[in-house]
Amino acid sequence: MDHTLPNPNCPAQPGDPERRFWLMTTAAASGVAAVATAIPFVSTFAPSERAKAAGGPVEVDISDLPPGGMKTVEWRGKPVWVLRRTAEMLASLQGHDDQLVDPQSLKDQQPAYAKNPARAIKPEVFVAIGICTHLGCSPSKAPKDGNNPSLPADWPGGFFCPCHGSTFDGAGRVFKNKPAPTNLEIPPHRYAGDARLLIGEDAAS
Template structure:
């Protein structure tokens, strides 16, 4: 053992330098780790609202857009389709859209803000298949009803307001996504009026 005097100044310097380098290393490791908790740009874009131009949508035509990875249908309904809606209420499970999954603006016979346009998530409420739009041949599924949506997976049927018929596997009407009209030609899917 040596009885040489201990250089306490050097010891303090080395201790401080080691602490600073260790702290910097901890920050260097922590920053990417904390950033990994934030959603990626792709994830942010997937949940972002979608603006759709509906000015060229013809009566009876359906267009599909993607919002949050789900298909959203926009259908321009004809006057004949709108006139047919109240006539089939007795055949429907929830004709007045009273189930709580509906926004307040979908609690009307058309289930829409503007009767002419029907906007819904195109996924069956039974097991998540995508129903088929039958604009002229739905009568083969439900007698006396010309247009509607038929789910080929398990046979669920929905009218042109996305209301589910009785006696099919689907328990609820099709989901109406949050949306609002930006102007006469554009609709914003994913945000209700006044949301930013």
């Protein structure tokens, strides 16, 4: 029996089984090659596990954030607050520096552009990681007139940690004689427009 493969350049004869076998084999091999070529190409578009773990920037729309309102978003597994402060909230940041551990934000808890009394790029928009610097609990927003019995009568407004009683003013600066040793951390961030924030990226990135 002749086991020679048919010549693919020869015209196919109607009903020629050997010719059909050759065409099917060639097509299958081409398909495998195409898939093998496509897999590494497509994989370049899929984020790696390392990139996912690192956590890219998070975009936040603040166009619907009213004065006094706050949003919480997740960045790198951490809660990040975005608070639109009112004029009264900004005024409350003054007059109690002597009660604060680090009123001038001298410790490295924020980017250079947030090293100011408001600890913000724009004074009215406060961005902070909502994790207490004591043992990692999440403080809650504590307004000036919140009627919290754990807060002093002259409380200016800010944040209160229910786990161990640490208190922070409206710029995330910690009060003295509390368990938390440092101010709340300010993450890198920048404005991508008048109403859009990028958390986790700044102009130097």
